Amino acid sequence: MTPPDSGDVEILGTPWREGAAGRALRERLGIQLQETQLADKLTVSEVLALFRSFYRQSHTVEEVLALVELEEKRKARVVTLSGGQKQRLAVACALVSKPELLFLDEPTTGLDPQSRRQLWEIIRRFRAAGGTVLLTTHYMEEAERLCDRVAIMDHGKIIALGTPKELIASLGADHVVDFALTEGGISQDLVEVLRQMGGVNAVRTGSDGVSLTVVELHRALPALLALLQQRGVELSLLTTHHATLDDVFVALTGRQLRDT
Amino acid sequence: MYQLALSRMREFYREPEAVFWVFGFPIVLAFALGLAFRNTGPGRLQVGVVAGPGDSAVAAVLDSSPRLVATVLDTATARLRLRTGRVALVVIPGDPVVYRYDSTRTESGLARLEVDEVLQRARGRKDLVAVRDDRAVARGSRYIDFLIPGLLGMNLLGSGIWGVGFSVVQARQRKLLKRYMATPMRRSHYLLSFILSRLVFLIVEVVALVGFGWLLFGVAVRGSFVTLAGITILGSFSFAGLGLLVASRAKTIEGVSGLMNLVMLPMWILSGTFFSYARFPDAMIPFVKALPLTALNDALRAVMIDGAAVTSLGTPLAIVGAWGAVSFVVALKIFRWR
Numbered sequence: 272m273t274p275p276d277s278g279d280v281e282i283l284g285t286p287w288r289e290g291a292a293g294r295a296l297r298e299r300l301g302i303q304l305q306e307t308q309l310a311d312k313l314t315v316s317e318v319l320a321l322f323r324s325f326y327r328q329s330h331t332v333e334e335v336l337a338l339v340e341l342e343e344k345r346k347a348r349v350v351t352l353s354g355g356q357k358q359r360l361a362v363a364c365a366l367v368s369k370p371e372l373l374f375l376d377e378p379t380t381g382l383d384p385q386s387r388r389q390l391w392e393i394i395r396r397f398r399a400a401g402g403t404v405l406l407t408t409h410y411m412e413e414a415e416r417l418c419d420r421v422a423i424m425d426h427g428k429i430i431a432l433g434t435p436k437e438l439i440a441s442l443g444a445d446h447v448v449d450f451a452l453t454e455g456g457i458s459q460d461l462v463e464v465l466r467q468m469g470g471v472n473a474v475r476t477g478s479d480g481v482s483l484t485v486v487e488l489h490r491a492l493p494a495l496l497a498l499l500q501q502r503g504v505e506l507s508l509l510t511t512h513h514a515t516l517d518d519v520f521v522a523l524t525g526r527q528l529r530d531t
Numbered sequence: 532m533y534q535l536a537l538s539r540m541r542e543f544y545r546e547p548e549a550v551f552w553v554f555g556f557p558i559v560l561a562f563a564l565g566l567a568f569r570n571t572g573p574g575r576l577q578v579g580v581v582a583g584p585g586d587s588a589v590a591a592v593l594d595s596s597p598r599l600v601a602t603v604l605d606t607a608t609a610r611l612r613l614r615t616g617r618v619a620l621v622v623i624p625g626d627p628v629v630y631r632y633d634s635t636r637t638e639s640g641l642a643r644l645e646v647d648e649v650l651q652r653a654r655g656r657k658d659l660v661a662v663r664d665d666r667a668v669a670r671g672s673r674y675i676d677f678l679i680p681g682l683l684g685m686n687l688l689g690s691g692i693w694g695v696g697f698s699v700v701q702a703r704q705r706k707l708l709k710r711y712m713a714t715p716m717r718r719s720h721y722l723l724s725f726i727l728s729r730l731v732f733l734i735v736e737v738v739a740l741v742g743f744g745w746l747l748f749g750v751a752v753r754g755s756f757v758t759l760a761g762i763t764i765l766g767s768f769s770f771a772g773l774g775l776l777v778a779s780r781a782k783t784i785e786g787v788s789g790l791m792n793l794v795m796l797p798m799w800i801l802s803g804t805f806f807s808y809a810r811f812p813d814a815m816i817p818f819v820k821a822l823p824l825t826a827l828n829d830a831l832r833a834v835m836i837d838g839a840a841v842t843s844l845g846t847p848l849a850i851v852g853a854w855g856a857v858s859f860v861v862a863l864k865i866f867r868w869r
């Protein structure tokens with residue numbers, strides 16, 4: 272909807288344009304924009320009736336209310352809804368057209384865990400019914416759970432693309448060990464030694480400690496502990512977890528997730 | 532389209548402030564102004580008589596006139612009351628009798644004539660020519676008769692521009708316009724929905740204001756109601772177009788408020804809402820007449836006061852229509868949809 276800086280936009284094999292062809296394409300899409308605030312004074316079912324009226328074929332208001340589980344709120348004005356309910360209403364406005372392709376722009380940003388799970392459930396059901404979803408999110412966990420394919424974008428460029436499994440596999444290791452020392456800083460030669468250690472794939476140091484990606488945790492961990500003991504330094508923190516998309520993102524961009 | 536118009540209306544009537552400003556305010560204004568300028572005739576004029584020899588005799592003579600009230604005052608008080616307008620004229624008894632008054636005030640001029648007449652007659656002046664008064668009150672000549680059509684025009688302007696302008700800019704600010712653009716909604720339908728919903732409110736506005744004027748002040752509509760309805764519909768369309776134009780680019784409520792005032796204030800003053808635009812210098816008149824509100828007010832007054840037929844109103848109606856059509860087309864061209 273923002274005019275392209277360059278290139279063409281093509282959706283479902285059709286170029287994105289104004290006019291009759293554009294309208295035909297829009298009939299097949301459902302879009303939720305992060306920034307949209309619906310009219311405060313209208314009730315939930317009035318908003319849906321309005322959006323429904325734009326499309327040639329659509330769900331009835333009751334059907335779509337059931338899809339997003341807002342039946343109890345049908346008479347409530349938009350202004351009285353909670354953040355999660357507003358977000359579900361926004362998704363409902365996108366679903367009302369029985370879209371083939373659903374665009375969701377950070378649908379769960381700022382929501383409590385409960386509301387996030389409700390939205391995930393809605394998205395899963397839509398997928399199960401054969402729909403395609405294009406989702407943007409800051410939450411790697413969300414991408415990992417919901418998506419078949421993930422593209423990681425940094426500064427407007429796609430820097431990685433694949434299934435969550437493929438992306439995690441690209442780290443070359445399936446475990447991450449984070450640790451920090453009581454003494455604070457970590458000497459450069461310690462980092463070098465860690466790099467040479469068997470099973471360690473990569474070492475990254477940050478202000479809050481060191482992060483190792485390792486292949487074989489059962490071998491790397493005792494080795495690490497032995498090394499530290501030998502050096503006579505004490506651990507203030509030690510955690511391990513399975514590698515996630517979070518780790519992929521950090522490894523690729525070299526920094527923690529930013530809010531952009 | 533129907534749903535869009537319906538949403539417009541719902542959003543409007545669920546906003547109590549908006550309802551007051553559109554329906555309540557003009558009626559309150561009409562009521563207040565109607566009371567302040569009610570036509571009771573000149574009433575009895577207050578006249579002061581400066582204390583001195585013969586003052587009470589003069590005062591008694593003046594008081595006997597049904598159009599004068601005379602009070603005996605000392606010189607300082609008389610001066611003060613004359614200056615503040617509480618007496619129209621001060622009489623200083625003596626030889627000659629002195630009338631002190633401000634000749635630029637209509638009231639004082641009337642008092643001068645009346646006082647002189649009464650005093651001269653009391654001394655035995657006789658009329659040389661026989662006269663007979665034939666009193667007639669011209670229909671539609673009261674201030675309230677002038678005011679109601681003006682308020683109607685002003686109200687159409689205000690509700691058109693406010694009603695359309697604010698909702699458009701609010702929808703733009705909330706990115707709702709952008710969201711609508713992602714649907715197959717036709718853009719023209721969106722804009723037309725404003726005009727359609729205006730039409731519904733128009734009926735309420737006109738009935739309320741005309742009904743109020745008729746019930747309380749007996750302001751009748753002398754022309755046909757069909758003509759009146761036609762003119763108000765045209766005016767309402769025209770101002771909704773103007774409202775769209777005003778709102779076509781603005782990104783913030785603050786921005787559009789300024790623009791609205793820029794459009795409306797000059798028209799409120801120039802277009803003969805509260806007083807006739809004939810008071811402006813002749814050089815300004817053609818410009819004033821080209822304003823849509825002037826043209827609409829003229830047409831409304833012609834129908835309500837003079838009972839004019841629609842055929843005689845070609846020029847003002849053409850002006851109103853042209854403003855609306857041009858605004859709408861330009862608004863459609865330059866409208867910022869995101």
